[in-house]
Amino acid sequence: MPVLTDSMRERITSLFARYPNKQAVTLPALHLVQQEFRHVSLEAVKEIAALLELRPAEVHDTMSFYGFFRDEQHPLGQHRVWVCRSLSCALRGGEELLAALCERLHVRPGETTADGKITLEFAECLGACEGAPCILVDDQCAMHVTAEKAEQILRNL
Amino acid sequence: MPKFKPVLLARVGKPDSALLSTYQRDGGYEALKKALSMPPDDVINVVKESGLRGRGGAGFPTGVKWTFLPKGHPGPIYLAVNADESEPGTFNNRILMEEDPHQILEGIAISCHAIRANTAYIYLRYEYGKSYRVLERAIEECYAAGIFGGNVLGTGFRLDVYLHRGAAAYICGEETGLIESLEGKRAWPRIKPPFPAIEGLFRKPTIVNNIETMACVTHILGRGAAWFKSIGVPADPANPRDAGSYGPKLYCLSGHVNRPGCYELPLGVTARELIEEHGGGVPHGRNVKAVVPGGISMGFLAAHELDIPLDFNGPGKAGCLGLGTAAVIVIDDATSMVDVLYNCCRFFSHESCGQCTPCREGTAWMTKILHRIRSGQGELRDLDLLLEVAGSMGIIPGTTICGLSDGAAWPVKNALQKFRPEFEAYIRERRSTLKPAEMWSAH
Numbered sequence: 001m002p003v004l005t006d007s008m009r010e011r012i013t014s015l016f017a018r019y020p021n022k023q024a025v026t027l028p029a030l031h032l033v034q035q036e037f038r039h040v041s042l043e044a045v046k047e048i049a050a051l052l053e054l055r056p057a058e059v060h061d062t063m064s065f066y067g068f069f070r071d072e073q074h075p076l077g078q079h080r081v082w083v084c085r086s087l088s089c090a091l092r093g094g095e096e097l098l099a100a101l102c103e104r105l106h107v108r109p110g111e112t113t114a115d116g117k118i119t120l121e122f123a124e125c126l127g128a129c130e131g132a133p134c135i136l137v138d139d140q141c142a143m144h145v146t147a148e149k150a151e152q153i154l155r156n157l
Numbered sequence: 158m159p160k161f162k163p164v165l166l167a168r169v170g171k172p173d174s175a176l177l178s179t180y181q182r183d184g185g186y187e188a189l190k191k192a193l194s195m196p197p198d199d200v201i202n203v204v205k206e207s208g209l210r211g212r213g214g215a216g217f218p219t220g221v222k223w224t225f226l227p228k229g230h231p232g233p234i235y236l237a238v239n240a241d242e243s244e245p246g247t248f249n250n251r252i253l254m255e256e257d258p259h260q261i262l263e264g265i266a267i268s269c270h271a272i273r274a275n276t277a278y279i280y281l282r283y284e285y286g287k288s289y290r291v292l293e294r295a296i297e298e299c300y301a302a303g304i305f306g307g308n309v310l311g312t313g314f315r316l317d318v319y320l321h322r323g324a325a326a327y328i329c330g331e332e333t334g335l336i337e338s339l340e341g342k343r344a345w346p347r348i349k350p351p352f353p354a355i356e357g358l359f360r361k362p363t364i365v366n367n368i369e370t371m372a373c374v375t376h377i378l379g380r381g382a383a384w385f386k387s388i389g390v391p392a393d394p395a396n397p398r399d400a401g402s403y404g405p406k407l408y409c410l411s412g413h414v415n416r417p418g419c420y421e422l423p424l425g426v427t428a429r430e431l432i433e434e435h436g437g438g439v440p441h442g443r444n445v446k447a448v449v450p451g452g453i454s455m456g457f458l459a460a461h462e463l464d465i466p467l468d469f470n471g472p473g474k475a476g477c478l479g480l481g482t483a484a485v486i487v488i489d490d491a492t493s494m495v496d497v498l499y500n501c502c503r504f505f506s507h508e509s510c511g512q513c514t515p516c517r518e519g520t521a522w523m524t525k526i527l528h529r530i531r532s533g534q535g536e537l538r539d540l541d542l543l544l545e546v547a548g549s550m551g552i553i554p555g556t557t558i559c560g561l562s563d564g565a566a567w568p569v570k571n572a573l574q575k576f577r578p579e580f581e582a583y584i585r586e587r588r589s590t591l592k593p594a595e596m597w598s599a600h
Contacts, residue, residue, distance in 0.1 A: 018319045020233070020359050026341030027324055031283075052341075065343035065510075066324035068283065082284070086245040087453055087500050088411040088486050095595050124327065124504055125245040126284050129411035129484070130418045139286025 004047045008032060012051055022052040026062050030069055039075035077112040077119040079157050082136040085122045088129035097133050098122055100147040105154075118154060161388075163421040164405055165372050169256040175291050177298040180259035186304060188379035192267040193312045200271035204374060206382035208392075208403035213239055213330070213367030214452065214481045215560075216469045218400050219374070223272050225354035226362050235363040236269050236277040237339060237353075238371060241323055241330040243282055244452035245504060246484030249407035249419050250368040254281075254288035257372075258295035262318065264371030266309065267378050269316050272364050277318045280335050283325050292320055327508035331559045332365040333357075334510065345512045346559035369407055389424035390468040402468030406483050410436045413443065413489040425471070429463040431485055443489040447576070451481025453501045454564025456571030457488075476574060478567040493590050494576045495583050498568055499527040505565035516562035519550040523569060530580075533589035540580055543569050 004012075012029045016022055029048045033040050040048075040063060042056075049056040063069045070076050083098040098109065105113050105120055112119040128134040131143020135150060142153055168174045168183060180186070192200050205220030226234060238261075242250040253261055265277050281289055296318055299305040309316050326344055328334040333347035336358045357363025377385045385404045392401035402424040408431055411417045415437030422431075428448045432438065439445055448458045450472040458465065458475055465471045469480050488497055506520040523546055526539050547570050550556055551563035573580060582588075 018317075021340075023341040024339060024359075027322065027338065031322060031324070058342075062342055066326055068324040068326075085500075086504055087449070087497065088246050088417075090500050091412045091486070091488065091492065091497075095592060099593065099595075123284070123325075124507055125243060125247070127242050127248045127251050127282070129246050129248050129409060129486070132411060132417070136284055136286075139284065139289070141284075141287065 002047055003037070003041060003043050004033065004051075008036060009051060012048070023054055023058070025052055026054075026059055027066075030059075030063055030066075034069055034076070037075075038077070039070045039072050041072040074110075075112070078117050079138055080119045080121060081154070082121045082123035082126065083109075084124070084126045084128075084132070084134050084136075086125035088125070089133040092132040094133035097135070097145060097147060097150065101150055101154075104147075104151060117157065161405070161422055164376055165253065165260070165369070165407060166257075166419065166421045168260070169252060174256050175258055175295060177259060177295065177302060180257075184379075185259050186263055186310075188375050189263050189266050189270075189304070190310060192270055192378045193310060193314060197271050197273055200267065200378065203382050204271065204377055207377045207385040208382075208401050209370065209373050209377060209385065210400060210402070210469060211367055212369035212373065212406070212482075214244065214454075214479075216480060219366065219370055222354065222366075223268075223364060225352060226272055226364065227355065230273075230362055232273065233276060233359075233361050234272055234274045235358045235361055236265065236272060236274045237332075237335060237358055237363055237365045238265060238277060238279040239330060239332065239335055239365055239367045240279050240281040240285070240288070241327075241335060242285075242368070242482075243327040243330050243508075244454060244482045244484060245501075246409055246411055246449060246452050246486040247482040248409050248411075248484075249482075251285055251288055252419050253368055253372055253407075254285065255291050258292050259299075260375055261368055261371045262292075262295055262299055262304075264374040265318060266304065266316055267374050268364070268366065268371060270309075270314060274364070275315045275317065277316070278339055278358070279318065279320050280323060280329065280339055281320055282323045282329070289320065289322060296320065326510075327504075328510040328559075328561060331561065334559065335365060336363065343510070345510055346561075348558055373404055390466060390470075393470070399470060402470065402480075406467075408467065409482070409484040410487070411484070412449075412487040413439050413445075413492070414487045415440050425466040425468040427464050427466055428458060428485060431467070432463070432487055436487070439487065439489050441489075441491075443491055445487060446490040446492060447488045447494060447497070449484070449486035449488070450475075450477050451479065452484045452564075453486070453504065453568055454561075455479055455481040456567040457494075457575060459575045460490075476571060478563060493583070494572055494579050495527070495531060496590050498572045499524070499531055501568040502527050502565070505561065509561060509565070513557040513559075513562065515550040515556040516565065519546045519562065520565045522546055523565070530584055531589060531591050533587040535584040537581060537584055539584070540573055540577065544573055 210216040334344040338344040353363040390402040456477040502524040506524040547566035
């Protein structure tokens with residue numbers, strides 16, 4: 001049973017025209033699959049490889065390089081919350097914010113809450129240093145985040 | 158000195174600043190029209206004459222880089238725009254993309270005409286979700302208005318611009334790492350030569366330029382090379398290798414300042430002016446202990462070095478690696494430099510791509526040694542060990558393929574050169590500033 005739906009396949013193949021070869025669609029395809037399934041399974045890797053005319057090992061090699069992608073043993077929750085720990089944020093309480101969220105959610109960085117709702121991560125510089133400490137909720141940035149403000153953001157998810 | 162009127166940030170914060178209609182109302186895409194009426198080589202010459210140096214960190218003269226493309230190449234030639242802004246402390250590209258995307262897209266179109274590229278890829282770090290959506294819309298507007306596509310502004314020039322999202326890896330900001338990543342591979346930097354201008358993306362001649370550089374190109378074509386060259390710090394006539402520091406620069410100010418933010422100023426402003434006049438000083442009545450001059454990979458300025466101009470030459474005179482991205486991070490005197498250095502080392506250890514052993518192992522061991530010191534278990538000889546590791550990794554000693562390693566070593570070298578007594582006292586007193594919070598994000 002294939003895991004990629006027809007619509008996903010169409011979205012992936014529609015990108016071929018943008019590049020002189022199909023391998024360049026590897027990252028876009030991985031993003032698309034992870035966005036939909038919250039992980040990229042080995043079966044999905046094989047199907048992406050078939051679409052891109054690559055060996056599964058080539059797709060897996062790329063996927064495993066970027067800590068961003070999760071395999072089926074480590075799926076993401078519904079939302080992914082990143083807390084910046086790099087210097088500008090650390091000078092303004094980034095580490096403490098991360099600790100507060102770990103305690104509030106009962107998870108360690110990289111883990112997902114028991115209800116499957118939130119995966120908490122630490123991030124290296126999110127590029128919002130003027131609003132340190134900052135967090136990223138999926139791909140939306142929030143600045144000047146206190147533990148209280150973070151809790152409010154998480155509650156509204 | 159009269160107050161500098163922002164050019165790159167002129168439209169930031171204005172209503173609908175990201176829309177094509179308001180951009181054109183403000184005179185947008187006139188510079189592109191002008192460029193398209195010129196032969197490509199003339200456009201390159203204007204950029205060369207302006208003295209523009211790349212804003213992404215290395216500061217290589219942009220026009221000169223463009224001339225490295227092979228003459229009379231049948232194509233394709235590619236433009237890869239580096240929007241992987243990930244150097245800690247840096248956020249100016251993000252502001253440009255979110256607030257004034259057409260200023261960048263116009264620079265991209267001008268550059269493509271100049272280098273005879275028909276395809277540009279914008280490699281955008283994944284974390285910049287808003288930038289992605291704003292740029293995506295702006296690109297659609299350009300296609301609909303005939304600015305991109307098969308017949309750019311009716312001139313017959315064909316141009317396609319595509320957005321390509323990264324996947325949260327700092328190394329993709331290194332130009333050949335970016336190319337490998339765009340090709341769908343792990344972002345392992347390539348050995349140079351061949352340089353990308355000869356053999357780059359998809360094995361074709363490629364120019365890699367930063368977002369802020371593209372915005373500068375728009376204004377250079379619009380206002381002329383002489384205008385650009387009238388701003389900043391002229392080349393030192395006594396130094397034939399100095400290419401000067403011309404034009405406005407987007408300085409990113411963060412850390413312990415009252416008004417962090419992105420400030421557009423002529424190249425050559427000092428850290429002291431930035432902190433005191435623009436940043437409103439250090440909070441809580443504290444003083445500056447150290448300043449990161451251009452992203453953490455450039456090292457540190459000590460408190461007595463704040464009057465050094467932040468141009469392409471200044472930080473180097475104080476032993477820093479360079480101007481980098483001009484991201485200025487202020488560290489106050491209540492902060493431990495041991496903690497700061499640990500934070501820097503942990504970053505590079507996390508972001509080393511693992512290809513070259515001295516970098517992969519060196520960054521990891523420097524982090525472990527600093528962790529030991531911060532646990533109260535350090536020994537004085539650890540400081541020499543840190544220096545030995547830092548001194549043996551990078552392009553400068555000749556042991557790695559790319560400069561990530563030099564950037565990882567520099568904060569260590571600067572910290573131990575400028576703040577050694579603080580490190581020695583920390584070790585002797587068996588202090589420990591490990592915070593309970595940090596066990597959550599331990600390396």
